Amino acid sequence: MDRKAEYTASTLRICIDEIKTAENDIKGRICGIAVKKQETFSGSSELFLLVDRLLDEIGKPLSSRKSRSFREEDGNQLIPYNYKPCIYHTSEEIQKLGGRIMTRDVTFTSRLRSSWQGIVKDEKNHLIGKFESDLEFIDLLYDHGVTGEAYNKD
Secondary structure (H helix, E strand, O other): OOOOOOOOOOEEEEEEEEEEOOOOEEEEEEEOOOOOOOEEEEOHHHHHHHHHHHHHHHOOOOEOOOOOOOOOHHHOOOOOOOOOOOOOOOHHHHHOOOOOOEEEEEEEEEEOOOOOEEEEEEOOOOEEEEEOOHHHHHHHHHHOOOOHHHHHHO
């Protein structure tokens, strides 16, 4: 029996809509209860940047490092921890959204050593695995759906 997920502010739903087989990369969207509007990404590198930006905006989990930039300081302020982030959507609204290829719910528990830690579940709330780094996260994503039969869905 499938369990309904109850999302936290630091849970992001990653909807994979397309796989670019030539580059072995992905395209899709990210949403969450604390994300104002769906954000799109084209490739793993954009996914990394987008997740970091969204978690900074949510304010949880707090990054253990301050991002450096050669730009003016006005757009690169460190955002403080937010114990009660703004909630824009219900868990039910987020569960209705999904990717054409696959859907993953990722709960980020911490952001230590300039990396991510957390858990990955499928769209039916079944645990896929835990990760201690952003590279382990990508490995979980690619090992459980972005290979093999996922390429043949189109």
